[in-house]
Amino acid sequence: MRRVIKRASLSVLVLYLVYVLTAGVFSYAFVPGGGGSPDESLAQAAFLAQGEGPDRAVLVETPHDAFSRRIELIRSADDTLDFCCHTAKAGETVDCLFGEIYLAAERGVKVRILFDAKVGGMSGPRADIPLAMAAHPNIEYREFNPLNPLTPWKWNVVLHDKFLIADGDVAMLGGRNIGDEYFDPPGYSSPVTNDRDVMVLRTGPGDSVIDELTAYMNTLFNHPDTRAVTVPERRRDAAQRRAQQLLDTLAHWRGEYPEYFIPATDALTASVATAKISLISNPVTTDKKEPSLARAAYSALLTGTDVRIQSPYCTANSRTLSALETLSQRGEVRILTNSTASSPNPPAYSNYVTQREKFVATGTRLFEYQSENSIHGKSALVDDRLSIVGSFNLDDRSMFIDTESALVIDSPAFNRLLSAEFDALFHQCAEVGADNRYLPGSAEIQVPWTKRLLMWIVSLFSRPFHFLI
Known part of the structure; x- marks a missing residue:
């Protein structure tokens, strides 16, 4: 009887683990989708306004x-x-x-x-x-x-x-x-x-x-x-x-x-006027999501030709790479993210660091923050008018899984303030070249070999599950 109970318990456990892996892991490998690029005129109507707003x-x-x-x-x-x-x-x-x-x-x-x-x-x-x-x-x-x-x-x-x-x-x-x-x-x-x-x-x-x-x-x-x-x-x-x-x-x-x-x-006293501020967000659900915020943000980015993006974490999913390639064909795109030295998140960074060349291949210029401190801000600038600030990272998790929100701000004055902060951060960065190495002359800071080894080891496990990171 004990043997029967033991076998039955083991069978139940195996079935439960299969259920968990299927429903809780592998189901996320197939993201919801819907294609088509946002219409630029609709983006302008949605995020831009005239005069001074409330x-x-x-x-x-x-x-x-x-x-x-x-x-x-x-x-x-x-x-x-x-x-x-x-x-x-x-x-x-x-x-x-x-x-x-x-x-x-x-x-x-x-x-x-x-x-x-x-x-x-x-x-x-x-x-x-x-x-x-x-x-x-x-x-x-x-x-x-x-x-x-x-x-x-x-x-x-x-x-x-x-x-x-x-x-x-x-x-x-x-x-x-x-x-x-x-x-x-x-x-x-x-x-x-x-x-x-x-x-x-x-x-x-x-x-x-x-x-x-x-x-x-x-x-x-x-x-x-x-x-x-x-x-x-x-x-x-x-x-x-x-x-x-x-x-x-x-x-x-x-x-x-x-x-x-x-x-x-x-x-x-510290505030500046805005013409319009818009809230964009993901659907409030507890399962896979349509990438609503990503689509709205992409529409906002399409209103200009000079795009700067800051994200502490980045994953090279096909939809993001396609969007970056389209934006790069229209003008200059620069991304600011963490480096091996600054990143405090081995799973997220290790998944990114082995795929940096994919971002560069889109025509995007990729910069990594060189510091023992880290950057966690999630923002974007479009030309000298629009700004985006929120909780959204440039990764699969923010795109398809988590609740996220951001503000799209139509204000040249706010854009100037944020642009100055971007400039200060870019001056503390090294640029990544097409060979997945820093360009000559970049001010790379030294990273302990133990941290580099940790990132490499974690990448072996993080890469297959990039859709959850």
């Missing part, structure tokens, strides 16, 4: 700005506050942000918080933060797409958006998660992850992109695969202790580093 924009570039602008936005909320984020990394700046959100709830602001359920970072030392938040009567805390062993086709899908909205009048959206590596606080000495956000202020009458972003938050927050965090009675005391710890950490930091909480200038 929204002004602030470029949020430095780590200090990223933290202090978030504090500024949270403190500005009088009625409602939405916070959507992919993941929280290590550091007391995370506690400070949640402490500020808790204080907002204490003064009567209705708060909604949404994190990814699988990689949201709310485990280990941060496991009680969701409880501390959810225990407050003015805070709803939810998690997107929790793991279900019976639906492996949903396992790969994660919430990758990062944005905040206050009172429907101020919003911030970009590529930044939260954590000390993104905010470089006083006393921090580890590698910095350089990122980018845009802050939007509604300052005039008319249809604001903030309304679109609020509607998008509603869709995410109320999705059938979003789960509310509740606080069991036995965890109430732990939740209260954690809330008090957040407030204590915040009070300490505000007392010790008051200037770190204050932007160099207020948001309105």
Whole structure:
């Protein structure tokens, strides 16, 4: 009997593994599709406008700005506050942000918080933060797409958006998660992850992109695969202790580093006028997606002939290469991404580094950031008018799997600000040639052989599964 039970159990396990591999892995190898290039005239009608629109924009570039602008936005909320984020990394700046959100709830602001359920970072030392938040009567805390062993086709899908909205009048959206590596606080000495956000202020009458972003938050927050965090009675005391710890950490930091909480200038003074800001996003589903955001972004890129793209991760799928080739035939295309030295993500980078020549073969000029710090911003510039800032990477995962969002900004003034940041980053890069090596004269920094070996070893496993990276 034991032998029969053992064989039956093994058979069930094998069948389950086959089910998982088929539904959760191999099904993603065949991406949804639909061809045809976007129509250029439709792209112009969608993203360009005349005159001055209702929204002004602030470029949020430095780590200090990223933290202090978030504090500024949270403190500005009088009625409602939405916070959507992919993941929280290590550091007391995370506690400070949640402490500020808790204080907002204490003064009567209705708060909604949404994190990814699988990689949201709310485990280990941060496991009680969701409880501390959810225990407050003015805070709803939810998690997107929790793991279900019976639906492996949903396992790969994660919430990758990062944005905040206050009172429907101020919003911030970009590529930044939260954590000390993104905010470089006083006393921090580890590698910095350089990122980018845009802050939007509604300052005039008319249809604001903030309304679109609020509607998008509603869709995410109320999705059938979003789960509310509740606080069991036995965890109430732990939740209260954690809330008090957040407030204590915040009070300490505000007392010790008051200037770190204050932007160099207020948001309105730092803002520039825009003609129009458009929200583009992927479908909110928990399975394979039509590449809606990629198509919209491609339409925006087609409005010009000088295209610059920054993405921390790139994969050489056929659709991306075809789009780059078309853009390169129309004008100059430059891509800025991480190098072996700067990349902190071996699976994503190792999948890319062995295929760099495919990008160069499209006519695209490829530049890699040379630093021990990394770049994580996801942006594009089109001529001297359009800018795109969001959460979208130039990879299969952002194209077909994750939830993603970005803002397309019609503003020569904002474009100039972002262009200056691009120029500064390009000056810290080495250009990749057709032979998959840096061009002569490029300022390549030395990389430990152990990291190069790691990238090569990981590439052996990452290449066959590029469609999940």
